[in-house]
Amino acid sequence: MIPDRKISFAVIGCGYIGKRHINFIKDNPACELIGICDIRSQSELGIDDISVPFFENIDQLLAMDFDVACIATPNGIHALEAINAIRSGHHVLIEKPMALTKQDCEQIISEARLYKKHVFGVLQNRFSPSSRWLKNIIDQKKLGKIFFVSINCFWNRDERYYNRSAWHGTKELDGGTLFSQFSHFIDSLLWIFGDVKNIQARIRNLNHNYLADFDDSGNVSFDFVNGGMGVLNFSTATWKQNLESSITVIGEKGTVKISGQYMDKIAVCDIENYMLPELPASHNNSNNHSYIFENIADVLKHGAEKAVQPLESLKAVELIEEIYKLGR
Numbered sequence: 001m002i003p004d005r006k007i008s009f010a011v012i013g014c015g016y017i018g019k020r021h022i023n024f025i026k027d028n029p030a031c032e033l034i035g036i037c038d039i040r041s042q043s044e045l046g047i048d049d050i051s052v053p054f055f056e057n058i059d060q061l062l063a064m065d066f067d068v069a070c071i072a073t074p075n076g077i078h079a080l081e082a083i084n085a086i087r088s089g090h091h092v093l094i095e096k097p098m099a100l101t102k103q104d105c106e107q108i109i110s111e112a113r114l115y116k117k118h119v120f121g122v123l124q125n126r127f128s129p130s131s132r133w134l135k136n137i138i139d140q141k142k143l144g145k146i147f148f149v150s151i152n153c154f155w156n157r158d159e160r161y162y163n164r165s166a167w168h169g170t171k172e173l174d175g176g177t178l179f180s181q182f183s184h185f186i187d188s189l190l191w192i193f194g195d196v197k198n199i200q201a202r203i204r205n206l207n208h209n210y211l212a213d214f215d216d217s218g219n220v221s222f223d224f225v226n227g228g229m230g231v232l233n234f235s236t237a238t239w240k241q242n243l244e245s246s247i248t249v250i251g252e253k254g255t256v257k258i259s260g261q262y263m264d265k266i267a268v269c270d271i272e273n274y275m276l277p278e279l280p281a282s283h284n285n286s287n288n289h290s291y292i293f294e295n296i297a298d299v300l301k302h303g304a305e306k307a308v309q310p311l312e313s314l315k316a317v318e319l320i321e322e323i324y325k326l327g328r
C-alpha cells in the first residue's frame with residue numbers, strides 16, 4: 001500500500017477519452033500525472049500545454065517509474081498494451097472494453113496475478129446514482145421476483161462519428177457496436193441482475209455497410225440464472241441523434257424504469273410500500289470517471305475494494321463475444 005504519497009499515473013492514448021483521464025488525474029489531489037504517450041504528436045492532439053514528458057513510443061513511457069498506466073487506446077490494442085505495462089511493473093486502468101476476446105482478458109488477468117499488479121476497469125455508469133439505486137433495490141429484493149427486464153439502446157452513430165477516427169468501425173481495432181457503444185449496458189445487465197443463460201441473438205448491419213465492418217443493430221433474449229427473462233435491443237442506426245437508453249424491470253412487487261444516455265434518470269418507480277428516496281445529484285457520464293480515479297487511490301492507499309473487479313470486465317467481454325457468435 002502507498003499511504004503517504006500521491007498515486008502516479010501515465011496515460012497511453014491521448015484522444016477523446018485519454019484527455020479526460022489526464023484532467024481527472026490532475027483534478028484529484030491524491031493523484032499525479034507523470035507522463036503521457038500517443039502515436040500522434042502533442043500538437044496534433046492539441047495538448048501542447050501539458051508539461052509532463054510526452055512519448056510517441058510506449059516502451060519509453062513504460063521505462064519510467066510510476067504506479068498506474070491508463071490504457072485509453074483503441075479497443076483492439078488494450079490487451080497488448082496492458083500486458084506490456086504489467087510486465088514493466090505497473091498497475092493498469094483499462095478503458096472499456098477490457099479487450100476484444102475473453103482469451104485476451106484472461107491473459108491480462110493472469111499476467112497481473114503473476115506480476116502482483118492490479119487491473120482496474122472503467123465502467124463508470126456504475127457510479128450514476130440511479131444505477132446504484134437500481135442495483136440496491138434489486139439486491140434488497142424490493143421488487144420481489146424479477147419477471148422481465150428490457151434494455152433498449154437506440155443511438156445514432158453516422159459518418160460524423162466514423163470519420164472522426166480511422167479505428168472506429170474496424171473489426172480489428174473497434175470490434176463491434178456492443179464493444180464500443182453498449183458495453184456499459186452489458187455490464188449493467190450482469191452487475192445488477194446476475195448471469196444469463198439460454199441466450200438467443202439476431203445481429204444485423206442495417207445502415208452502416210459503408211461505415212463499419214460490422215453490425216449496427218440487434219436483439220438478444222436470455223433467461224437470468226436467478227430467475228426471470230430479459231431482452232436487449234440495440235441499434236446505432238437511429239436517425240440524426242441518440243434516441244433512448246433505458247432499463248425497464250417488471251417484478252412481482254413493482255415496476256421500475258431508468259433512462260437517460262448514462263442511465264441517470266429514474267423514469268418510473270412504482271413499488272409496493274416503497275417511496276423513492278432523494279438521490280444525490282446525477283453527474284453526467286464523463287464526471288463519473290472521477291470516481292474511478294478516487295477508487296484507484298483508495299485501493300492503492302488504503303486497501304479498499306475495487307469498484308470494478310477484473311473478472312467483471314472479463315464477463316462483459318465474454319457475453320458480447322457469445323452474442324456475436326450466436327447472432328451471425
Ligand SMILES: NC(=O)c1ccc[n+]([C@@H]2O[C@H](COP(=O)([O-])OP(=O)(O)OC[C@H]3O[C@@H](n4cnc5c(N)ncnc54)[C@H](O)[C@@H]3O)[C@@H](O)[C@H]2O)c1
Pocket residue numbers: 012013014015016017018037038039040045058072073074075077095096097122123124165179180285
Ligand atoms: N468509458 C467511456 O465511457 C468511454 C467513452 C469513449 C471511449 N471509451 C474508450 O476509450 C478508448 C479510446 O477511445 P477514444 O474515443 O478516446 O478514441 P480516440 O481515437 O479519440 O483516441 C485514441 C488515441 O489512441 C492513440 N493511439 C492509437 N494507437 C496507439 C498506440 N499504439 N499507442 C499509443 N497511442 C495510440 C490515437 O492516436 C488516439 O489519440 C477506447 O477503448 C474506447 O472504447 C470509453
